[in-house]
Each structure stands twice: as structure tokens, then as C-alpha cells.
Amino acid sequence: MxxxxxxxxxxxxxxxxxxxxxxxxxxxxxxxxxxxxxxxxxxxxxxxxxxxxxxxxxxxxxxxxxxxxxxxxxxxxxxxxxxxxxxxxxxxxxxxxxxxxxxxxxxxxxxxxxxxxxxxxxxxxxxxxxxxxxxxxxxxxxxxxxxxxxxxxxxxxxxxxxxxxxxxxxxxxxxxxxxxxxxFPKIDAPSIYGEAIILGQYLSSLGILTEDEENQLHAGMLRAVIARGHREVIFQPHPAARHRQGRELRRLAADLGARLIFPAEGTPAEALFAAVRPKLVVSCFSTALTTAKLLYGLPAATMGTELLLERLSPYENSNRIPVTIADATLPRLEPDGSLTEPPGVDLPGLINAVAYCMQPAAHPGLRDAAQAYLESHGPIRYFKRRRLETLNLPTQPRSRLRSLIRGR
Structure with missing residues (x-):
């Protein structure tokens, strides 16, 4: 068989x-x-x-x-x-x-x-x-x-x-x-060195960002890791990205006194993690950020998730949950190179609430959990007000509503 x-x-x-x-x-x-x-x-x-x-x-x-x-x-x-x-x-x-x-x-x-x-x-x-x-x-x-x-x-x-x-x-x-x-298999990477790894995405190919916006996002990551003190930076293009991704970054790195290294085509990010053991792995919402942290014990950070949460359309776009998980669980890399820890979050509650708003007909059993999460925490950046109003879900946490009532 x-x-x-x-x-x-x-x-x-x-x-x-x-x-x-x-x-x-x-x-x-x-x-x-x-x-x-x-x-x-x-x-x-x-x-x-x-x-x-x-x-x-x-x-x-x-x-x-x-x-x-x-x-x-x-x-x-x-x-x-x-x-x-x-x-x-x-x-x-x-x-x-x-x-x-x-x-x-x-x-x-x-x-x-x-x-x-x-x-x-x-x-x-x-x-x-x-x-x-x-x-x-x-x-x-x-x-x-x-x-x-x-x-x-x-x-x-x-x-x-x-x-x-x-x-x-x-x-x-x-x-x-x-x-x-x-x-999970171990794969050797060609000899390569870098203090930080930037994982590219292919958001312009998906129509989420324009090509210029995607280039600017990667440039922002590069500036931030250099501001953090890293001078040897590996840029790993997404496997499905266009070949020209990264050309502008090489010139920018040189202008900033750093060196941008490209691994051999087809080298998986996980092979780089094992071989390089970088001091930081940065991307927007790549699954590899999670494997870097969970499977290899490496520091990982996000940049650009807030923009993506705003741009993903329609709301039920399947990338919304991966972006939400990355944004809610990983430190955020700031332009000056500092890392800001995300606020504490009830991750299962957040995922279920966002998932219900994405596909309410498919998951009606999640409605009570979504309502409870929104009443306790509010929509923050993960929900669209119009979507909540359409689903008759809270647009303010209970604490906020109580303070508004007392202020009247």
C-alpha cells in the first residue's frame, strides 16, 4: 500500500x-x-x-x-x-x-x-x-x-x-x-556567521503591503538590529518571495557600517538557528520566530505586527491568528534597538475571541468565550470595532464602561 x-x-x-x-x-x-x-x-x-x-x-x-x-x-x-x-x-x-x-x-x-x-x-x-x-x-x-x-x-x-x-x-x-x-529533524547549514537574523516575509506578493512598504519594514528591522549593536546581520528571504528582495538592504547595511549576509538559497531558517546561534531573530510574524524561541531557545522579536493587524483584509484572513500570536507573545523590536515586552495576555482566550470574530458561523460555541474576553480586556488592537458591532459584542471592557457611567 x-x-x-x-x-x-x-x-x-x-x-x-x-x-x-x-x-x-x-x-x-x-x-x-x-x-x-x-x-x-x-x-x-x-x-x-x-x-x-x-x-x-x-x-x-x-x-x-x-x-x-x-x-x-x-x-x-x-x-x-x-x-x-x-x-x-x-x-x-x-x-x-x-x-x-x-x-x-x-x-x-x-x-x-x-x-x-x-x-x-x-x-x-x-x-x-x-x-x-x-x-x-x-x-x-x-x-x-x-x-x-x-x-x-x-x-x-x-x-x-x-x-x-x-x-x-x-x-x-x-x-x-x-x-x-x-x-524535528536536524539539518546542517553551510558555514556562515551572523550576530542577528532577519527573516523576510512575502507580504507584497500576498497584497497585504505594497512592495515599497515591505522594503521599508525590512529596512526598519535592519536599522534596529544595527542600532542594537549588531554589525554582522543575516537576511533570510522568504522561500516564496521575489528574488530582488534584499538588494536595497545590502546597500543600506553598508551605509550604516554593517555587513548583510545572505545564506545559500534553500537553507531553512531552522538550520541557521542551529548553526549560527544568533543573539536575536527578528521578523514580522514568521512561524520561524516561534521555532527559534521554542525549539532552539533563541531570543526572538517582532516588528510591524501592528501595521499588519490593521491591513489584513478581510478580517477573516487566515494570517490574522499567526500575527496575533506573534504580537501578543514576543517582544517588540523598537527603532532604537530596544526590546519592549508585550503586556501579559490570556493567550487561549485571545485566540478564541479573535477566531470567533473571524468565523462566527463556523464556531458559534466560542461566542461566550469571546464575549467574556472582550468584557475583561477590551478589543485593544486585535479587533475591529465595526466587526464587534456587527456581532453585537462589547466594544469596551466592563471597567471602562463603569468609569464612563460614573463620569456622567
Whole structure:
């Protein structure tokens, strides 16, 4: 029997390796990995299986296939089979992969292509969804057809927010299983040195920020870490970001008397954490900030989360929960290089309240928890007043309302 896995990012493949090593897929059978390169122009970007780091993961799989090559010249983030084509293409795909008996399909998402396309082609088998990041704590963005939701048997995740259960797919009764951090694979990084690491994002590609705003955000991080006294700074572009990301930063670093270093393409952030042991890791809301702190014990800080919380649109954008977690739990890097600790927070209460406001129809059971949180703490920066008014939720904490009443 064959288990078919899908991954589009190296971190996702590392998560799969951890799950396999932890015994999450039972006795060894044939394992086939389908990889996708979702870069804007995949022809000029390394696929995860082409990176040197993938060599440490390769032996978990019997065969590796490129989805880009299978559907070429179409882009994996845009193509999906038409309903009338699904039976034929499904048979062709199984034949191409040499699959005669399919035990399980393991995908990183059932919401967006390319992973969203695979369950329709691999019919009549159980589906495991694995989450390689903080997105596991976001509510499911779209309503799933019964043909898919009824086949999802579990959600595998790394437990990056201890004590907080993931919300993804929970409305379908899908149980969450934690992969122990001890199984997370160790990958060597090429020899490199840096006092601080800046993790780039790809917010302009997602339409959240303009390209200029994203450049300014990264420039602000660079200025702040240099103001903090770091003169050797590693900039790690996001795997899906455009190649030109970071060009302006190199010139800025030189003007400020520092040196900006770029790791070899395809080097995972986690390999850098292990090899470099930096004094600070900075980003906006990257999952790698959490892995730096939780799995490697490194200082991590955020910058720009307040802007993102304002810009994310619509409110139910799945990035809202990861941004909220980063903003609420990590120190904030100030322009002068200082670190400001975030106020204490009831993190489970905050996540549940934001999640309810994002998807109230999917999680009606969270309404009481959301109301209680807002009455105790108020909306602060994580909620939109119009959204609260629409849902008939408190826009002021009880203490504030009492003081307003007394002042009349």
C-alpha cells in the first residue's frame, strides 16, 4: 500500500519527516512525495527537493515527484481540474505515480491549491492534514465539501503554541495530534556567521503591503538590529518571495557600517538557528520566530505586527491568528534597538475571541468565550470595532464602561 505526501516548503517536508520518524504513519509502506514550487516564477526558484538541505530528508520517501512537471506549463497555485476531468485525471495521476493501492493522502492544506486540488484526484482514501506553522490555530477559512471533510481523519501539528489546541478543521470534528519536538529533524547549514537574523516575509506578493512598504519594514528591522549593536546581520528571504528582495538592504547595511549576509538559497531558517546561534531573530510574524524561541531557545522579536493587524483584509484572513500570536507573545523590536515586552495576555482566550470574530458561523460555541474576553480586556488592537458591532459584542471592557457611567 502507498501513502502519498505533499509538501510545498522545506519546513513542511521537515514536519513530515518528524511525523514519519514519530511513527505517525504506522508500519513502513511505499511512500511517495509530491513537491510543488509555488514561487511567482518557479522556473527561476529552487524547488524544495532541489535544495541541499532536502538531502537530509530524502531517505524518508521512496520516490519524489514534481507537481510542477506533472501539470506543466500551468502554475500549481492556479490550476485545478475541472469537474468533468477529475475521474480521468485521477486515473492518469495514479498510473503516473505507479500507485495501485492508496492507503492515505497527506497534505498541508485542503483549502488552497495545489494541496486543495489533490483530494479530488485521489478519491476514496483517508486524508491527513499536517500543519507546518501557526496557521493551525486559525479557523478553517472556507467551507469544505462533504466529500473532502468526511475523509479528513486528523490534523498533525508541531505544538508550537503550548497549551493551546489548534482550531483548524475542528468544526468538522477532526482531532489534532501533536508531533513531539524531539523528532524535528536536524539539518546542517553551510558555514556562515551572523550576530542577528532577519527573516523576510512575502507580504507584497500576498497584497497585504505594497512592495515599497515591505522594503521599508525590512529596512526598519535592519536599522534596529544595527542600532542594537549588531554589525554582522543575516537576511533570510522568504522561500516564496521575489528574488530582488534584499538588494536595497545590502546597500543600506553598508551605509550604516554593517555587513548583510545572505545564506545559500534553500537553507531553512531552522538550520541557521542551529548553526549560527544568533543573539536575536527578528521578523514580522514568521512561524520561524516561534521555532527559534521554542525549539532552539533563541531570543526572538517582532516588528510591524501592528501595521499588519490593521491591513489584513478581510478580517477573516487566515494570517490574522499567526500575527496575533506573534504580537501578543514576543517582544517588540523598537527603532532604537530596544526590546519592549508585550503586556501579559490570556493567550487561549485571545485566540478564541479573535477566531470567533473571524468565523462566527463556523464556531458559534466560542461566542461566550469571546464575549467574556472582550468584557475583561477590551478589543485593544486585535479587533475591529465595526466587526464587534456587527456581532453585537462589547466594544469596551466592563471597567471602562463603569468609569464612563460614573463620569456622567
Amino acid at each position: 502507498t501513502t502519498v505526501f505533499h509538501a510545498s516548503r522545506l519546513f513542511g517536508a521537515m514536519t513530515l519527516a518528524a511525523a514519519i520518524d514519530a511513527g505517525a504513519f504506522g508500519p513502513a509502506g511505499r511512500r511517495v512525495l509530491i513537491v510543488t514550487n509555488n514561487a511567482d516564477i518557479p522556473e527561476i526558484a529552487l524547488g524544495l527537493d532541489e535544495t541541499p538541505a532536502f538531502a537530509a530528508l530524502r531517505d524518508r520517501f521512496d520516490e519524489v515527484y514534481s507537481w510542477n512537471e506533472i501539470i506543466a506549463p500551468l502554475h500549481p497555485s492556479e490550476w485545478k481540474a475541472r469537474a468533468i476531468e477529475v475521474p480521468m485525471l485521477g486515473r492518469l495521476l495514479l498510473s503516473h505515480l505507479g500507485v495501485t493501492g492508496l492507503r492515505e493522502l497527506v497534505v498541508e492544506s485542503v483549502i488552497v491549491p495545489p494541496a486543495r486540488s489533490l483530494p479530488g484526484l485521489f478519491k476514496d482514501c483517508p486524508i491527513t492534514v499536517y500543519s507546518d506553522g501557526l496557521m493551525a490555530h486559525s479557523p478553517t477559512r472556507d467551507v469544505l465539501p462533504g466529500e473532502i471533510s468526511s475523509r479528513v481523519t486528523r490534523l498533525l501539528h508541531l505544538g508550537l503554541v503550548p497549551g493551546v489546541a489548534p482550531l483548524l478543521l475542528s468544526e468538522y470534528g477532526v482531532p489534532a495530534e501533536t508531533i513531539s519536538a524531539e523528532y
